[in-house]
Amino acid sequence: MDLSKLPGIDQAARLLGGPAHDAQIREAAWIARCVGRGEAAPLTPEDLATLAQVLRTRTYPPGTRIFPSGQIPDHVWILRHGRIELSVGSGTRRTVIGILRPGDVDGDIQHLLAMPLPYTARALDETTCLILDSADFERVLATRPHIARRWLSSIAMRLATSQHRILNLLGRTLTQQTARLLLDEAIDGQVPLPQSTLAAMLGVRRPSLNKILKELERDGVITIRYAAIEITAPETLADRTG
Amino acid sequence: MDLSKLPGIDQAARLLGGPAHDAQIREAAWIARCVGRGEAAPLTPEDLATLAQVLRTRTYPPGTRIFPSGQIPDHVWILRHGRIELSVGSGTRRTVIGILRPGDVDGDIQHLLAMPLPYTARALDETTCLILDSADFERVLATRPHIARRWLSSIAMRLATSQHRILNLLGRTLTQQTARLLLDEAIDGQVPLPQSTLAAMLGVRRPSLNKILKELERDGVITIRYAAIEITAPETLADRTG
């Protein structure tokens, strides 16, 4: 998408007094898209400028433990590039709560509730995050109603996703769960995750998942690749979700 | 708790010009407690008055379908008395997403995201709700930053609960899941739900759950009653959560 077409960018740049902060403003505008899609509450140029002033960028190599479980994070992070795995436990017995993709936000819940992170965040790829210190986060929420309103939508969306996932886990066969998981995680028909990770997302062992995947491949619904699944017949897969 | 001790009630009553709206203000103050516990954002008397002006009360007999799935609700409801079951499917094959208790809020997520309710809401007891029309909800959020801030905490808490539940479902034995569910749902050591409902919350059939419960009872951890479980040894039960 073309960020320069976002409303408010030019005005925001002028507000800050020049193109020096241009990149930051673009980042802020990008957050605006990520944090809630509520058209009811568009961000003003001032909102964008406020966000841009307090953002930092940070990159992590693949495999980095971005945040360990059990601590209260002192900042909120917004994923810009790459993927982050949220998991509990380690190795092949871990369970995966979710995979963050560009645009996803984390650490805000724990700040709002003053609770420690219940999972560990690990970079799957080379990853860059936008960092917002907790104090700045609080200040932005308190002084920028539009941003607060969007953040509300962002958390609401995560809650809806989480409930959807619970529904998929309860009282369904592994085939049904697998079909739905693949559809949920696919981007352009590709699910770029190894089978061990997919198994950890369903709380089952790899051999069990592998059996289901081979059945689906035999039926021509998916193609199994190295550390990835390709969905070749999305409609058939949808049928199998029950 | 003694509502008359809540800060702001008296001032709010005066703002509204007398004791006529006293009950409504008390309801609003009660909401204030329910919607987020953030001491960082206490509600002002004006906030309470705003809430009180737009609230309606409604009661439902037990068994009522309060809201059917598949529709976008036109109001937000806050549970005052009784319990509401959120479920998908019907009869013994339904799966239960959650049980709302006094203080819980629902319908706001779907309004924020303009999505239909993915589950059916059914009253388990004689139930009274405080009703907030969607338009009023939106107006309150836009004009009362403190309320918006509290609502943010409310949704954040629901998200944390939801993730906690996913963790409990993934890769754990039924005994572990049952132990955690009982601890999570207990009030004063009592879980006033029939076994069929508990089974539907774990996505498991009643005979399977019954077997686990009998084991726990044999070990003196719980007592099985009619449509209820009493936890007699919470520490032992906690040990069994894994």
Place this chain on the structure above:
DNA sequence: GACACAATGTCAGCAAGGTGACACCATCTG
């Protein structure tokens, strides 16, 4: 191309949970 590493494919035996059915018990209503 040789190597290390990671991911996939597979199996036989075992444990856990589903199925459907039926008897029995608690509670409520009339």
Place this chain on the structure above:
DNA sequence: CAGATGGTGTCACCTTGCTGACATTGTGTC
């Protein structure tokens, strides 16, 4: 107090997923 309703206890049989192990294949590096 009698019947209706709904909750609980239990069973034999079957299906599903786990266990742990091992062989094989893909990918990137030196």
